[in-house]
Amino acid sequence: MSLHLVLCLFSYLLLTQVAEGNIDSILKDFDCVDIYKQPAFQHPLLKHHKIQEKFSSNEKLKRKDEYQPNEKYCPKGTVPILRQRNGPESFHPDTVEYPGQHFAVLENMLDGSIYRGADALISLHNLTLLNNQYSKDQIWLENGPRDQLNSIQFGLAVHPRLYGDSLTRFTIYWTGDGYKRTGCYNTKCPGFVIVSRVPLIGTIFADTSVYGGNETVYTNPKVFQDGFSGNWILRIFDRVVGYWPKELFTHLNKGASLVRFGGNTFPSPDGFSPPMGNGYFPSHDFYKSSHFSKVKVKNSNYETIDFEKQRTKRYADSYQCYRLTYWGYNQHNRVSFSYGGPGGQCGT
Helix, strand or coil, X not given: CCHHHHHHHHHHHHHHCCCCCCHHHHHCCEEEEEHHHCHHHHCHHHCCCXXXXXXXXXXXXXXXXXXXXXXXXXXXXXXXXXXXXXXXXXXXXXXXCCCCCEEEEEEECCCCCCECEEEEEEECCCCCCCCCCEEEEEEEEEECCHHHCEEEEEEEEECHHHHCCCCCEEEEEEECCCCCCCCEECCCCCCCEECXXXXXXXXXXXXXXXXXXXXXXXXXXXXXXXXXXXXXXXXXXXXXXXXXXXXXXXHHHHCECEEEEEEEEECCCCCEECCECCCCCCCCCHHHCEEEEEEEEECCCCCEEECCHHHEEEEEXXXXXXXXXXXXXXXXXXXXXXXXXXXXXXXX
16 A cells, blocks of 8 residues: 555544544534534424535535444434534624635636535645634635635645644534525534534644644545535545525526635734645655645546646745645656745745
8 A cells, every 4th residue: 555545544443533532522522413403404404404415426425424433423313513602603803894815726727617515635724823814724625706706625734723722623614695694604603514424624733733743734624515405515534514405595506607616814913824735845856845636627528637737827926925836747647736834924
């Protein structure tokens, strides 16, 4: 088995067995809630929603009740809901009212193409941030004009204001109206339906990569639009975590017109931007650089394909703080890129 495959398996075990041997310290952040009483069903459009149990047949997925012998999870009939901290439910400074965001991303050209999903291997790293900063490594799926934007975001975040700490956690976000009245992080508002009994949304990654070390720790999140239901399904490796029901969206029901991969930061009030990725500029040495590899999308025919070079563009808006290097395709990593940087006074 190759080192790369071993590391992917290692990260999978870390995520799906996150509570092994440490159930009290992990699940203390979660409540096991009746699956039919989870926050999603407080949404007015989901009052009579039937939980989806079967998914597209071309996806290799674990059954809902298939768990490893040593896994720790909520009792049958319940799902883990991260306990919420007090604070704004939908705080998300992706608007003109919150200047200072920065990006280093790879995204598709807006050429009319429609996508039904996206996934990648994302390297895991630790960062230390101030309370009002955040740093994310994630994937976006979007459609619609800015004031009606439908957006699904998923990946890694260090977000002290959201979580009360500076730990790397698995984080999701959605909006159905350009961040105006709908959407939130995780399950802080009704919308996302959790089906896995393993605590994953908001969970801390137990291990991360070490700069210049001899191994890289990855996670492998994926979101795809189910061809049967039209819902947007979130999985990590082959575990289905849950889904965004199609009722939450208008434009995304037709598929995503924009797919984006990479990093995003937000500064402290004094304008100081946090590090992105692993805090270093991109390098050809993946042991010294944060990176996405095996970057893939689902096309309009629901086929999983490599993210084609001729349909992509690179964007890094503050060269002195953050950069992105596109490595293209090779047989080992397929489509990959490195990104990140130390942050600092990066402008608005």
